[in-house]
Amino acid sequence: MTDNQAVNNRFGEIAVEMNFVDQKKLDKALVVQKRIFQKTKVSMPIGQILVEMGAITADAYDEILAMQQEIESKIASAVTGEKTPKKKPSGQAAGGGGSALDIRVSRDKLTVTAIIEGEVPATEFSVNDVKVMLHSESILYGIVEDAQIEAFLKGEAGEEQGLVIARGTAPVPDSPPEIKYHFDTDPLKVGTMTENGLMDWKERGTLPQVKEGDLLAEKIPGPPGKEGMDVYGKKIPIPKARDKRFKCGKGVRKSEDGLQVYATMTGFAKCSYVGEISVMPTLHIEGDVCLETGHVTFDGHIEVEGTVEKGYRVKGGSLRANEIRDAQIDIDGEISAANGIFGATIRCGGSIKAGHINNADIVLVGDIAVEKEVVESKIETNGRFLINDGIVIGSTISAKMGITAMDIGTEASKSSELIVGIDQQLERESEAVTAEIRTLKSEREKLPKILENLKEQADRISTRIGEVAQKQDNCMVRQRQLQKALDAEPLKQDDEKLQQTILELKARQEAYDEEVAGLMEQDDAIGQEIAATEAKIDESKARLEELNSRQDQIAEAKKTDRGIAAVKIGGNVYSGTKFTGPHSVLVLQEDLKRVSIVETDKPDHEGLKRWRFELAPFR
Structure with missing residues (x-):
């Protein structure tokens, strides 16, 4: 940039800032100036062009020019180190009395604060002095009204911590896109709660059936953001929103632009716990998983009319069996065993529903619902543990999102441990x-x-x-x-x-x-x-x-992603039962009935704030 261009730019910036001309007229004058130079090779001052165009008056021209000369004098003084009247160090000015004026720019360059150090009011400073300081620091955008500056200098604004004398515009980030699913992503519920508070185990919903070519999901872009502007008049780019990307499994494909997901086969659609979309067919086994079938590995849904027998392995997308006995089960989605799970080792990426669970080792991501009893088992879930009408005996249950049970333990049984609010897998x-x-x-x-x-x-x-x-x-x-x-x-x-x-x-x-x-x-x-x-x-x-x-x-x-450290017991819970939360442990010293046990750090009856398990009536 040449010296003439710099002078022109500064004159124009001051003219706009002092509201003598708007930016549109200034831009038009700059175009005229460029054309004159192209024809005559003479660079006509922008101020003269604005006067000729009638955009500003001669008096306004003189006032802008005086302000420009004062700013340039200040800059020249800062460069040469000369001490001339009214020259002030960059960002700070000392008055003739006992006051000093300091200009501080925030780290994000979105606010400028003026601070009077020393005596208030600072009558030795004028509004024009403050504007000269701002312009000499190239602060051009978002400067407050003159009346506000004048009130601040006189000590009438009540700004003890200083006055925010210029304020930029923060950028508005792009809104994240919305994912719209065209199928039920959580179809198999553990059950439906009736009006009387009981669980209807039969009402679980249906699997979403899709055909090849069906639209499964689409990404709808959110509203775009807006650029910001710092106090130096420089644009602040729009922060990019974190994009949501589809995770595609088997049986689906993304569109070329990545905004839609379509089925590539007929089957039922599924969205996994980590958001992977897939379409799976079904494997139907009329009898048992036994010597006749061998170990079963299938990417889709597995229907077993009979029992998964002892010693066999089943790996697949989801599983429904009548009974599971001493088997090794690795399922990405839901598991249902109406007659129960006995002695099995299970890893499940969805939810589980079972009639009984006995001597089993189960780790799952979703909810687990049991109808009758859980005996001498170890269960760990990131969801809820529900046994509304049954009993837990001699077991360790860890449920990140809380436990609801009818009875915990018996008078003669080994004590159980209930762990809530903790993501053990994480x-x-x-x-x-x-x-x-x-x-x-x-x-x-x-x-x-x-x-x-x-x-x-x-x-x-x-x-x-x-x-x-x-x-x-x-x-x-x-x-x-x-x-x-x-x-x-x-x-x-x-x-x-x-x-x-x-x-x-x-x-x-x-x-x-x-x-x-x-x-x-x-x-x-x-x-x-x-x-x-x-x-x-x-x-x-x-x-x-x-x-x-x-x-x-x-x-x-x-x-x-915090858990729920709460246990609700509708029947009996026996002494010796251990409750463990993220911050505290409780071992019952007596038998209790119909009780809710919740970890809290609210002030106790003595006003002390500490983590503990608090007991309340069951609701």
Whole structure:
């Protein structure tokens, strides 16, 4: 930018800021100025053009010019260090009395605060002085009205902490897109609660059936955001909203623009706990999972008319069986076992409904509902544990979203432990991530030294190859020289000696060749080791970034996705029952009836705020 352009720009900025002209007229004047220059090669001052156009008066021109000259004088003084009247340090001005005026810009450049240090009112300063300070700092946008500045200088504004004298406009981020599903994403409920508070186990909903080509979900973009403007008049870009991306499993496809998801097969649609959309067919087994079927692995829904027998494995999308006995079950979605689960080990990514559970080890993501009883089992869920009309005996139940039961324990049974409000699966993952990070860091610390040693070996081999190659060359040259001498004057007395020397040189040449071949083989092997080590360094770095990102996600989930540390018991709960929450533990010392037990940190009857389990009547 030339000096003339800078002067023009400053004059225009001051004219707009002082409300003598609007930006549209200034832009028009700049276009006129450019055309005049193109035709005459004369740069006409922008102020004169504005006067000629009738956009400003001659008096306004003089006032703007005076303000511009004062600002430029201030800037020149700051550069040269000269002390001239009314020159003030950048951002601060000292008055003739006992006051000083300080201008402070916030870190985000969205607010400017003026602070009077010393005596108030600061009558030695005028509104014009303040504007000169602002303009000299290139603060042009969002300056408050003159009356407000004048009241502040006189001490009439009541601004003890200073006056926000200029305020930018914060940007408005893009609104995140909305995901609209065209099927029921949670069709199989654990049951429906009736008006009298009982569970209707039969009313569970139906699976959403879809056909090939059906629209399953679409992403609807949210309203766009708006740019901001800082106090220097510079645009602040729109913060980008976090995009929501479809996770597609089997049986679906995304549209080319990524905004829709369609079914690629006929079956039932499903949205997993982590948001993956898929369409699954159904595998129907008329009898039992037994010797006749062997282990069962199927991506879709598995219908078993009979029992999953002892010792068999079932892996699939969802499972409905009459009974599950001592089997290993790994299901991504829902599990239903009307007659019960006995001695099984189950991992479930959805919800579970069962008639009985006995001596089972179950980990699931969704809710678990049991009709009759849970005996000597270990259950861990990120959802709710519901046994509204049944009993829990000698079991450990962990339910992040709370427990509702009729009875806990008997007079003669082993005590149960009820853990609520804690995401045990997330805690385990957090520990595993932390351990892997620690191991990776330990391995990464060793890799640079290993790489350095390998490169040193490679350098030594390369040096040795060069030395042997030089000897090879010398040997070959010597052979050619001797052979040439032998060919030039045959049948001499020294011919036999020359031939013997040539044979020795050939033998030496072969030895060199073998050595070079061995060195080259070593060099290739070390080169592969170097490449593998460098790849391991890159891979471990990427893995560490991935693990650190997951650790951050886990930490955020712990803050935002809190559980419900509450147990509701409609019948009896016996002494010795242990309740564990995120912050406290309670062991009952007496039998209780119809009670709600909730962890809280509200002030107790003594006014003390502490985490504890509080008992209240069951409702």
